[in-house]
Amino acid sequence: NPDFLWCVRFQFGGYEDETSYKKKGNIIADPLFVDERNHDFHLRPGSPAIDAGDKGTEFNDKNFPPSLGSKINDIGAFGGPNTIAEKPRPNHAPIARAGTDQTIFPGKRVVLDGTNSTDPDGDSINFIWSLISSPPGAKVKLLRPSRPKASFLAKRPGKYVVELVVKDRHGLASKPSRINIRVLSNQPPTANISEMISDVSVGDTITLYGSASRDPDGDKLKFKWFLKFKPEGSNAVLQGSTSKEATLQIDKEGGYIVALVVSDGHAESEPALLHINTKGAVSGGLRRVPQDFPTIQSAVDAAEPGDEIIVEKGHYKELLKIDKSVNLVGKGWPVIDGGSRAGNVNTINIFYLGEKAGKIEGFVITGGGVGNLGHGINIWDSSPEIVGNRITGNHHGIGVHGSPSLTGRTLIHGNLVYNNMVGIGNGKDSSARIFNNRVYKNSVVGIGCRGKAAPLIENNLIYENHIGIGVREVSAPKVHGNRIYNNFDGVLIGPISTIKAHVFKDIIIENNLVVSNKNSGISLTSFNLSKILVSRNTIYANNSLGRQIRAGGLVIGYPQPASFEVKAERNIIMNNNRGGLINYQGPDEYRENGASLINDQNIMWKNQVNYIDCQPGSQDASVDPGFVSLDPADPNGFRIGNSKVNDMGAGFRPESKNRGAIPSPL
Numbered sequence: 001n002p003d004f005l006w007c008v009r010f011q012f013g014g015y016e017d018e019t020s021y022k023k024k025g026n027i028i029a030d031p032l033f034v035d036e037r038n039h040d041f042h043l044r045p046g047s048p049a050i051d052a053g054d055k056g057t058e059f060n061d062k063n064f065p066p067s068l069g070s071k072i073n074d075i076g077a078f079g080g081p082n083t084i085a086e087k088p089r090p091n092h093a094p095i096a097r098a099g100t101d102q103t104i105f106p107g108k109r110v111v112l113d114g115t116n117s118t119d120p121d122g123d124s125i126n127f128i129w130s131l132i133s134s135p136p137g138a139k140v141k142l143l144r145p146s147r148p149k150a151s152f153l154a155k156r157p158g159k160y161v162v163e164l165v166v167k168d169r170h171g172l173a174s175k176p177s178r179i180n181i182r183v184l185s186n187q188p189p190t191a192n193i194s195e196m197i198s199d200v201s202v203g204d205t206i207t208l209y210g211s212a213s214r215d216p217d218g219d220k221l222k223f224k225w226f227l228k229f230k231p232e233g234s235n236a237v238l239q240g241s242t243s244k245e246a247t248l249q250i251d252k253e254g255g256y257i258v259a260l261v262v263s264d265g266h267a268e269s270e271p272a273l274l275h276i277n278t279k280g281a282v283s284g285g286l287r288r289v290p291q292d293f294p295t296i297q298s299a300v301d302a303a304e305p306g307d308e309i310i311v312e313k314g315h316y317k318e319l320l321k322i323d324k325s326v327n328l329v330g331k332g333w334p335v336i337d338g339g340s341r342a343g344n345v346n347t348i349n350i351f352y353l354g355e356k357a358g359k360i361e362g363f364v365i366t367g368g369g370v371g372n373l374g375h376g377i378n379i380w381d382s383s384p385e386i387v388g389n390r391i392t393g394n395h396h397g398i399g400v401h402g403s404p405s406l407t408g409r410t411l412i413h414g415n416l417v418y419n420n421m422v423g424i425g426n427g428k429d430s431s432a433r434i435f436n437n438r439v440y441k442n443s444v445v446g447i448g449c450r451g452k453a454a455p456l457i458e459n460n461l462i463y464e465n466h467i468g469i470g471v472r473e474v475s476a477p478k479v480h481g482n483r484i485y486n487n488f489d490g491v492l493i494g495p496i497s498t499i500k501a502h503v504f505k506d507i508i509i510e511n512n513l514v515v516s517n518k519n520s521g522i523s524l525t526s527f528n529l530s531k532i533l534v535s536r537n538t539i540y541a542n543n544s545l546g547r548q549i550r551a552g553g554l555v556i557g558y559p560q561p562a563s564f565e566v567k568a569e570r571n572i573i574m575n576n577n578r579g580g581l582i583n584y585q586g587p588d589e590y591r592e593n594g595a596s597l598i599n600d601q602n603i604m605w606k607n608q609v610n611y612i613d614c615q616p617g618s619q620d621a622s623v624d625p626g627f628v629s630l631d632p633a634d635p636n637g638f639r640i641g642n643s644k645v646n647d648m649g650a651g652f653r654p655e656s657k658n659r660g661a662i663p664s665p666l
Contacts, residue, residue, distance in 0.1 A: 045122030049075035068122040094119040096177040098164035105187045112150045114164045123168040132161040157185035189215035191262045191272035199279040205249045219264035229257035232291040253278045254292030277302035320348045330362030338367035345369030346378040357384035368394035375399045383409035391417045401428040426453035436661040440464045449475035467492050476505035483513045485632040490517040494525040503529045510535040513652040515632040517542045521553045526560040534568045538652035543577035557584030562595035572603040572651035580607030583614040603650045
């Protein structure tokens with residue numbers, strides 16, 4: 001799964017990126033084994049490994065079956081000329097699926113789609129499309145009749161019947177599959193409202209023009225105007241509702257939606273819609289959705305900087321562009337849903353508003369685009385306050401990007417950020433403050449950093465993510481006062497650069513509780529070059545999987561010995577599998593010095609091995625800290641009962657100024 005390849009961008013020092021890897025004929029995909037759990041590594045139909053091996057004839061597959069596809073070499077143990085001969089399996093006829101019946105209008109191209117056709121044995125199949133019947137006088141030519149998708153131009157009205165037959169590589173044919181295409185004689189008209197409306201105010205009478213509506217057949221049109229939405233308390237009505245032109249008197253501040261439907265006597269058009277918003281200040285700067293405006297976007301468009309938009313409970317399927325400083329406040333958890341569209345689509349865009357970018361509070365924000373850069377909330381060169389929301393079901397939950405001067409006042413706090421791929425992303429020089437959030441169950445990373453971002457990540461609960469806090473490009477986060485537990489990796493610093501010019505500001509990891517992460521508590525990979533301070537953390541019971549490499553409490557290095565400076569002081573490192581403090585120096589045959597490590601006044605207790613490839617610090621101690629509670633989610637969890645450890649100032653200490661501000665999980 002490429003989403004878990006934390007290092008897939010341009011890399012140095014011999015590490016490939018994803019693009020160059022694929023250019024060499026390599027594949028990043030599930031090979032689709034028949035039964036991996038029970039060690040049956042034959043390929044299933046649809047496997048990307050079928051026919052994907054060496055094209056030379058000397059490497060052709062020997063067995064048919066189990067080989068699928070053509071004779072070209074399949075990747076894997078059951079492809080090629082040297083596999084063990086197996087008893088042939090019985091051959092079954094493929095299944096043709098020509099799709100569903102269609103209804104269109106003359107002059108349109110009909111697309112025939114047989115891609116759902118299958119072969120039970122996984123064989124490759126050949127397609128044969130045929131035109132069985134057509135209206136009298138119709139001249140029809142099928143394009144690409146031997147492809148999974150064929151097409152033809154339907155010029156005459158009437159019924160067309162098309163048939164699909166598929167054959168497997170042995171020549172065994174399927175039963176025919178037929179569909180009917182109905183071409184209507186009448187084409188529906190198209191409604192059009194001419195937009196000749198500028199700013200409107202209460203008391204204005206506006207004229208709406210439908211004269212641009214058209215009928216492809218030249219039929220005479222009839223007009224029907226509707227007022228689909230008006231503000232609460234409005235008595236507005238449309239005048240001339242069956243004429244080419246209608247009028248509307250604006251009698252209340254807010255938004256109006258006018259619809260026009262035209263008919264040629266045989267069919268009606270789809271409605272044409274026109275949104276009309278009043279402009280100017282409103283009493284108290286307060287705008288309401290849906291009482292006064294039909295959509296959140298229409299309220300934003302009508303608002304003045306500084307206005308507050310109150311959104312009542314409901315499911316709002318829209319993409320928001322916030323281009324002025326307004327406050328959005330949800331009542332009853334209204335849902336803003338971007339629809340999970342293809343590509344890099346954002347449910348909410350907040351762009352180029354600088355230090356004063358308003359607030360978003362009290363919403364469920366979901367449905368950001370499924371592309372790699374799709375977000376629930378995407379922030380560029382702006383400093384909004386994102387508080388008390390539920391951010392879920394996005395590729396990126398929240399993304400902050402832009403210069404420190406324009407993002408430095410961004411406040412992201414009191415949110416539930418869960419079930420995204422990336423919970424909160426920081427990129428391109430940004431410097432947001434991220435605090436008092438509950439960040440959990442995000443499939444790639446809870447809070448991520450890249451592109452010289454320098455966020456303050458403070459007092460968050462971060463758990464059950466693949467990576468709790470991750471750095472995948474040169475960045476300088478300050479990670480302070482967080483409870484990071486039950487992730488695969490707690491904190492992973494892996495910026496992809498081995499060029500000295502890419503050394504960035506120091507990374508600070510201090511006063512965090514890093515507990516029960518499956519692989520490593522804090523991992524500082526060899527890709528990093530920046531100086532790192534690891535201070536006053538409690539790193540407890542990590543590497544529950546019991547891995548023997550790249551795992552443990554505080555792990556420095558991998559995949560190579562590190563070459564940067566680490567200062568580890570006043571940490572409690574306890575009960576970690578494999579090692580408490582590891583400074584990887586390479587395999588036995590190629591030992592190097594590893595990171596320049598300064599360790600001082602750490603408490604090392606009951607790790608499988610306290611130190612690997614490094615020595616104790618001069619004032620390190622081996623003593624039980626006497627934790628009162630071992631619940632990382634408990635505000636009083638991991639309080640220290642040993643007075644000596646308390647006197648040393650080691651380990652995580654809850655900070656009373658931040659307590660009680662993190663929202664409860666759903």
